[in-house]
Amino acid sequence: MLIQIKNLTKTYQRLEGAINAVDNLSLDIPRGEFVTITGTSGSGKTTLLLILGGLLQPTTGSLIYNGKEINLHNDNDLATFRSKHVGFVMQSFALIPYLTATENIMIALNVKNKNKHENKKRAIELLEWVGLADRTTHYPKELSAGQQQRVAIARALANNPDLLLADEPTGNLDPGLSEEILTILKEINQKQSTTVVMVTHSPVAAEYGTLRIKLNNGILIN
Ligand SMILES: Nc1ncnc2c1ncn2[C@@H]1O[C@H](COP(=O)(O)OP(=O)(O)OP(=O)(O)O)[C@@H](O)[C@H]1O
Numbered sequence: 053m054l055i056q057i058k059n060l061t062k063t064y065q066r067l068e069g070a071i072n073a074v075d076n077l078s079l080d081i082p083r084g085e086f087v088t089i090t091g092t093s094g095s096g097k098t099t100l101l102l103i104l105g106g107l108l109q110p111t112t113g114s115l116i117y118n119g120k121e122i123n124l125h126n127d128n129d130l131a132t133f134r135s136k137h138v139g140f141v142m143q144s145f146a147l148i149p150y151l152t153a154t155e156n157i158m159i160a161l162n163v164k165n166k167n168k169h170e171n172k173k174r175a176i177e178l179l180e181w182v183g184l185a186d187r188t189t190h191y192p193k194e195l196s197a198g199q200q201q202r203v204a205i206a207r208a209l210a211n212n213p214d215l216l217l218a219d220e221p222t223g224n225l226d227p228g229l230s231e232e233i234l235t236i237l238k239e240i241n242q243k244q245s246t247t248v249v250m251v252t253h254s255p256v257a258a259e260y261g262t263l264r265i266k267l268n269n270g271i272l273i274n
């Protein structure tokens with residue numbers, strides 16, 4: 053089992069009262085699955101994804117990754133977990149506008165390896181992998197939305213994560229481009245045996261899931 057989460061709860065405290073965005077949720081994710089998470093707006097999908105990726109601390113509950121418990125309340129532990137294992141793709145691409153496609157990927161690599169020449173080579177390889185061999189020196193604004201999302205995927209893959217998390221990666225794309233991105237995610241899942249967890253509103257995108265889960269008020273439903 054790649055991920056085991058047990059009795060996970062995230063409570064947000066607000067003046068109006070407290071809400072459990074994720075409510076005592078337990079789930080096992082076997083290695084190599086393409087997991088899709090659907091559910092109405094506000095059902096806790098993003099909250100769950102952020103906790104899975106070590107970006108948000110839950111209120112209570114545990115996460116066992118590859119047999120090892122991650123201390124979800126220790127910032128250092130979480131940072132190590134993220135940098136070793138996790139890649140993120142967001143709906144809004146989150147590329148840096150004044151860096152080229154290659155440079156956007158290189159900043160993710162620089163954290164680990166200071167060798168600029170090697171990093172550049174690897175960044176270009178990643179861009180080739182997502183079909184952007186001829187766009188390496190383009191800036192984000194010179195790329196289409198689908199191409200920008202492919203750069204974001206290449207960046208997420210920079211450190212060879214075994215877990216790729218995507219929050220509505222096709223939310224800003226038309227159906228044709230969405231299919232392109234979903235095909236790339238499927239390829240990453242199948243060829244590199246990367247476990248993918250994707251939040252989506254689209255029933256078409258959810259069809260890509262080998263394990264499909266649905267949330268309602270922070271609880272798993274069938
Ligand atoms: N930082 C926060 N502070 C307080 N409440 C929050 C915070 N983040 C999320 N919430 C609340 O937690 C619940 C779950 O939010 P979440 O963003 O996980 O939903 P979601 O399923 O991703 O929704 P969407 O489909 O709209 O993206 C919502 O009711 C939301 O208002």
Ligand SMILES: [Mg+2]
Nearest residue numbers: 097098099219
């Ligand atoms: Mg969300």
